[in-house]
Amino acid sequence: MNASEPRLRHSIAFNYAIFLCVLTTAPTALAETENEIAPLNYFLHSYGPASTPTMYLGWAFVGLMVAIFVIIALLLAWAILRKRPAEDFRSIGRDDKGMPWIYIGTGVSTCILFALAIYSLVTLNVIAKPTHAPALTLTVTGYDWWWKVEYEDDDPARRFVTANEIHIPAGLPVLVKLKSADVIHAFWVPMLAGKTQMIPGLTNQQWIEADTEGVYRGQCTQYCGVQHAHMGLEVVAQSDAEFRKWQDAQRKSAATASSTGIDAGKKLFLDRCAGCHTIRGTEAVGAHAPDLTHLKSRRLIAAGLLTNTPDHLVKWITHAQDLKPGTRMPSMVLTATEVASLSAFLSTLN
Amino acid sequence: MAEAMQQDKPLPVGSEGKRSGGWWGVLALIVTEGSLFGYLLFTYFYLASQTEQHWPPEGLPALAVPGMNTLILLSSSVFVWACERCIKYRQLRWSLASMALAFILGVCFVVIQLNEWSKKTYDMTSDLYGSLYFTITGFHLLHVVVGLIILLMLLLWIALGYFDDRRYAAVTIGGLYWHFVDVVWLFVFTTLYLSPYLY
Amino acid sequence: MTDAAESSPNLNLTRVPEVGCAPIGSAAEMHLAHLWESAPGWRGWLSTVDHKEIGLRYLVTAFIFLLMGGIEALIMRLQLARPDQTLLTPEQYSQLFTMHGVTMIFLYSLPILSGFSNYLWPLMLGSRDMAFPRLNALSYWVFLFAGIFLYASFPLGEAPNAGWFNYVPFAGLEYNTGPNIDVYALGMVLLGISTTVGAINFVVTLFRMRAPGMSIDRVPILVWGTLTASVANIFAIPSVSLAFFLLWLDRQTGTHFFDVVNGGKPLLWQHLFWMFGHPWVYAVVLPAMGIVSDALPTFCRRPLVGYSAVALSTMATMLLGFGVWIHHMFAAGLPTLALSFFGAASMVISIPSAVAVFAWIATIWLGRPVFNTPFLFFAGFVILFVIGGLSGVMTAAVPLDFQLNETYFIVAHLHYVLLGINVFPVVGGIYYWFPKFFGRMMNETLGKWSFWVMFIGFNAGFFPMHLAGLLGMPRRIYTYAPNMGWSTVNMVTSVGSFVFAAGILLFLVNVVISLKRGALAAPNPWDAPTLEWAMPSPPPAYNFAVIPFVASRHPLWEDRLDEGAGRSSLDQGYLLMEGRETIGTTPLDAIPDIILKMPEDSYTPFFLGLFSALAFTGLLLHWGGFTVLMALACSLSLIAWMWPRKALVQRVPDIKQNTGAVHG
Ligand code: HEA
Ligand code: HEA
Ligand code: CUA
Numbered sequence A: 001m002n003a004s005e006p007r008l009r010h011s012i013a014f015n016y017a018i019f020l021c022v023l024t025t026a027p028t029a030l031a032e033t034e035n036e037i038a039p040l041n042y043f044l045h046s047y048g049p050a051s052t053p054t055m056y057l058g059w060a061f062v063g064l065m066v067a068i069f070v071i072i073a074l075l076l077a078w079a080i081l082r083k084r085p086a087e088d089f090r091s092i093g094r095d096d097k098g099m100p101w102i103y104i105g106t107g108v109s110t111c112i113l114f115a116l117a118i119y120s121l122v123t124l125n126v127i128a129k130p131t132h133a134p135a136l137t138l139t140v141t142g143y144d145w146w147w148k149v150e151y152e153d154d155d156p157a158r159r160f161v162t163a164n165e166i167h168i169p170a171g172l173p174v175l176v177k178l179k180s181a182d183v184i185h186a187f188w189v190p191m192l193a194g195k196t197q198m199i200p201g202l203t204n205q206q207w208i209e210a211d212t213e214g215v216y217r218g219q220c221t222q223y224c225g226v227q228h229a230h231m232g233l234e235v236v237a238q239s240d241a242e243f244r245k246w247q248d249a250q251r252k253s254a255a256t257a258s259s260t261g262i263d264a265g266k267k268l269f270l271d272r273c274a275g276c277h278t279i280r281g282t283e284a285v286g287a288h289a290p291d292l293t294h295l296k297s298r299r300l301i302a303a304g305l306l307t308n309t310p311d312h313l314v315k316w317i318t319h320a321q322d323l324k325p326g327t328r329m330p331s332m333v334l335t336a337t338e339v340a341s342l343s344a345f346l347s348t349l350n
Numbered sequence B: 001m002a003e004a005m006q007q008d009k010p011l012p013v014g015s016e017g018k019r020s021g022g023w024w025g026v027l028a029l030i031v032t033e034g035s036l037f038g039y040l041l042f043t044y045f046y047l048a049s050q051t052e053q054h055w056p057p058e059g060l061p062a063l064a065v066p067g068m069n070t071l072i073l074l075s076s077s078v079f080v081w082a083c084e085r086c087i088k089y090r091q092l093r094w095s096l097a098s099m100a101l102a103f104i105l106g107v108c109f110v111v112i113q114l115n116e117w118s119k120k121t122y123d124m125t126s127d128l129y130g131s132l133y134f135t136i137t138g139f140h141l142l143h144v145v146v147g148l149i150i151l152l153m154l155l156l157w158i159a160l161g162y163f164d165d166r167r168y169a170a171v172t173i174g175g176l177y178w179h180f181v182d183v184v185w186l187f188v189f190t191t192l193y194l195s196p197y198l199y
Numbered sequence C: 001m002t003d004a005a006e007s008s009p010n011l012n013l014t015r016v017p018e019v020g021c022a023p024i025g026s027a028a029e030m031h032l033a034h035l036w037e038s039a040p041g042w043r044g045w046l047s048t049v050d051h052k053e054i055g056l057r058y059l060v061t062a063f064i065f066l067l068m069g070g071i072e073a074l075i076m077r078l079q080l081a082r083p084d085q086t087l088l089t090p091e092q093y094s095q096l097f098t099m100h101g102v103t104m105i106f107l108y109s110l111p112i113l114s115g116f117s118n119y120l121w122p123l124m125l126g127s128r129d130m131a132f133p134r135l136n137a138l139s140y141w142v143f144l145f146a147g148i149f150l151y152a153s154f155p156l157g158e159a160p161n162a163g164w165f166n167y168v169p170f171a172g173l174e175y176n177t178g179p180n181i182d183v184y185a186l187g188m189v190l191l192g193i194s195t196t197v198g199a200i201n202f203v204v205t206l207f208r209m210r211a212p213g214m215s216i217d218r219v220p221i222l223v224w225g226t227l228t229a230s231v232a233n234i235f236a237i238p239s240v241s242l243a244f245f246l247l248w249l250d251r252q253t254g255t256h257f258f259d260v261v262n263g264g265k266p267l268l269w270q271h272l273f274w275m276f277g278h279p280w281v282y283a284v285v286l287p288a289m290g291i292v293s294d295a296l297p298t299f300c301r302r303p304l305v306g307y308s309a310v311a312l313s314t315m316a317t318m319l320l321g322f323g324v325w326i327h328h329m330f331a332a333g334l335p336t337l338a339l340s341f342f343g344a345a346s347m348v349i350s351i352p353s354a355v356a357v358f359a360w361i362a363t364i365w366l367g368r369p370v371f372n373t374p375f376l377f378f379a380g381f382v383i384l385f386v387i388g389g390l391s392g393v394m395t396a397a398v399p400l401d402f403q404l405n406e407t408y409f410i411v412a413h414l415h416y417v418l419l420g421i422n423v424f425p426v427v428g429g430i431y432y433w434f435p436k437f438f439g440r441m442m443n444e445t446l447g448k449w450s451f452w453v454m455f456i457g458f459n460a461g462f463f464p465m466h467l468a469g470l471l472g473m474p475r476r477i478y479t480y481a482p483n484m485g486w487s488t489v490n491m492v493t494s495v496g497s498f499v500f501a502a503g504i505l506l507f508l509v510n511v512v513i514s515l516k517r518g519a520l521a522a523p524n525p526w527d528a529p530t531l532e533w534a535m536p537s538p539p540p541a542y543n544f545a546v547i548p549f550v551a552s553r554h555p556l557w558e559d560r561l562d563e564g565a566g567r568s569s570l571d572q573g574y575l576l577m578e579g580r581e582t583i584g585t586t587p588l589d590a591i592p593d594i595i596l597k598m599p600e601d602s603y604t605p606f607f608l609g610l611f612s613a614l615a616f617t618g619l620l621l622h623w624g625g626f627t628v629l630m631a632l633a634c635s636l637s638l639i640a641w642m643w644p645r646k647a648l649v650q651r652v653p654d655i656k657q658n659t660g661a662v663h664g
């Protein structure tokens, strides 16, 4: 059994080295993907007081865990490979040694764990609440598979509804109330905050704040059915002035000015789409689908699936089931002229 | 070592009371069934604590009949215990009578409980409380029925003369299960009938 | 049913057990073989209650489930290898990941360990069988039927599809109208029966069936692991059975437990599921850690460092394991105070794991490792356990988990712990005990290859999942866009998965080759210390010709290891051969206190299992009458089963003799 041992020892050492290299160089892959855009990469990018402390916590943990891993891996490798005086295979080591390993190892681990627990609880407290009262409250409701966004206001007339794209003023805390219209979803804009489940029958809360202006990607993270993969959203953080401008625009109803160019499209919409969609200022008041009043103002459609170009819009309307199989929006069968007039109408919704 | 093992001591053979595997097995079964009821009652309290309905919807439960029924069930346990004692003291006739009485009391419990059910104005599907009430009492009633079948078999076996003061593990084991069913009822009763009086 | 035992005149109520020797080939030994062997052919196959046979069946069946779950995973990896793939429809993907999780968690990881424990316990404990051999058979049959039940709707494209933790209301009737979830719910209740009776069997076996002298501080760590897991299961299984039963009621009879509109609470499901789920994840690793704790010392040529500490840490892990379930619900919006508590508790639970890790490293350090295949698997396991455990600690940090929850970081964590602590020790354990199982050694060269391919494939496949998680990739998505930055990691993961699968394939090839052509194995080829190596490989039907007297933790090393006082006696011991018999001992000190009569082979377990599976099928298909009929058949089988029997001295024998005479 012992004959080939030196060679084996060698091969084990060799394999071990490869393995360690692989594991420790892997993190560089993280940096490499920086070349690609990774819009949910919260580990390297966080832009608000609700998430930055967590990012640091993450770094501390990863650093420490890698260190612990390397130490233990080296200990183990050393334990396996260290030279020993040759002895008869049949002789057995004594039972009563080795306890210091356990005492020291466990003791040190306990101290580290204690420190980690404290650090994470402190962080939890820091991110639990914003330092000052939220500047804005909005309610996000999860639907299969899109997001309804309601902006609250003391004055009911100033409330408004939109979908899939949330605008917030940069530098101010925003309270987000989370609801669900059907199954459990989870609201997650990783660069701004951690995730919270949206549970039917309950109203959960979390807050987000963006330090800098920009677009932050969000994603549903609780499995909610076939199109869970395509339940994205965007948070657009703007300067206060721009945000106000956006808000005022959103509060308006759709321009109802009728012109021959769009009347056909509008009629078509009211016939075929109004059962589900709302366009404020028209008779379309459907409640099962995204509010389209200011459709054109959004960057993406279908919960982050496509960019909002006229082409995509047409493709979506006529082939929703191919693009997002199972979505609650049917693929509409439309003639070329119908498509044209509908597009014309939709293009007025800005 | 040989001394330590007491090799020359005569040992009982086969199923002997609390040394039999069956006794231990049923004990373990009781632990897991007890947990089952624990989770059921957790479910009740969890939902009750979160509800916005009036709780219980029908108002505070009447205690007279269920209270009496509780006493009936507990007394049946006493007779099962007595039955075992009688076997131990070779009073086979008395043990038979005692077991028969225990069985009849158990049946009374079931009948009264079914009657309670029929008086309810709601059922499993009418509201959340109904779901809880009928599921919990139903679970318990199922256990009572299983327990009754066990008592019936024991009755039969005693009548057939299977047991005497030297071997009667089945009675001990079956009796243990029956005591469990009765004790669990106390928890169910407290939860469903008494706890609403506390708030 | 009637055999030697029934006709034996010696049904005394008490007896002094005779002490003697029964070397192979002696009359006594042949009589024992006659008593314990099962009938040949299919009759023996259906009716056997031999724990070794049942253990092997568990192992083989569970391994087949591993392959099925593995193939499901490989298909998923094909779909995820590149962005925007269309190999699978979203619905197919959801059924695949659900069945993958269900198969691996419920049909592979615990049953495979039950296989080891079933096979090994009586051999390690010095007994001739488990406490309840027929219950053991029942537990296997119900497991098999439950597995088939859970898979029955897969070919129809109607398999469970809401993830293995099956959150409501998505799993409720309103959003999931097909039979998918009913299959899952009923299958889980059925499987729960199997697990529960199996657990009860283990617990009673430990307390009653140890050889004289094997006091509680001398049992192998595998026994501690399985005992702890079984006790945990006894407490935890009812929770998940109840949850699934209530869900089934909601779906089929219209109750309101999870029905939001009528006051039902989705969070109730999460609580009930994870109150079971967390203890369960430890239940599926503690016995596997036990495998390592017992087998690693053999290859280190020294006893395990800190036996008592490791045994205690096993129990401490389980105990704490009941108090951390909320860490799966950190994102559910619970009060911060509760999160703090459960986060801290989840950190504390790492302390007992640290004890075990350092005990293993110290054992290797102080020992003289022999680099056989099993050793490689056990040493590899330590590394993977540490990685998986460390990622677990990261998720236990509440704020960090707000980010990590439901991302591939969790998928990475769960595979490192499940494969690292379950699959690697299991494969290592098979290499280790294969000679005992089949009397042949496994091929070492192929073994080493299989280890390195598995080890490298595993890390290449699953380590990048951590990165995917940190890059924000959510779990349970059937595809992703190319601009998310996840393409490279996923490709690497997919490739690694296939390398890992190739390692498994190598292992299988090795098994097949070794079964036919492996070198014949001596009773104790590894020079291991524990009792199962004291008998021929494979062991005879009766296990121990005489019940040994045990005087230390390492009966086969005593001559070389000064372990205090006495020497165990393996060749001389209780003969016990008036029918199938073994000794019952006191729970802690293992002093003999009863001669146990063991049941003969029986068809009842098979039929009881079959009838109960059919009853559940009736429920699924809404065949009321059929269900009632099958339930009746179950009750009758049970009554027949329980009927007090003279042969087992469950009732008073008619013939009263009081000589203590024995023959043999
Ligand atoms: C196989 C079983 C298994 C095991 C053993 C563990 C072990 C641990 N798990 Fe894991 N866990 C799972 C299986 C397991 N887990 C599964 C299947 C899921 C996902 C379920 C799903 O969502 O589908 C999950 C999910 C999961 C979550 C939820 C994450 C989420 O969904 O958001 C959490 C959170 O706290 C967690 C924590 C832990 C911890 C702290 C340990 C600890 O026990 C680990 C302890 C071990 C060590 C720490 C390593 C050894 C110690 C040392 C080397 C000492 C030095 C160390 C330090 C000083 C830190 N696990
Ligand atoms: C013990 C548990 C276990 C094991 C062993 C595995 C093994 C594997 N798992 Fe598993 N996995 C889980 C438990 C496990 N998993 C759980 C609990 C989940 C969560 C489910 C949920 O979200 O609900 C999960 C989820 C999960 C996902 C996430 C899905 C998602 O969220 O979208 C992925 C994705 O890559 C994955 C991949 C793999 C792979 C590649 C393997 C590989 O290791 C598989 C290797 C392959 C084999 C073992 C088969 C070998 C076969 C051959 C060699 C062919 C030979 C064939 C014949 C002889 C016929 N798993
Ligand atoms: Cu909504 Cu996932």
Ligand SMILES: [Cu+2]
Pocket (backbone or CB within 6 Å): C277, C278, C281, C324, C325, C327, C328
């Ligand atoms: Cu857990």
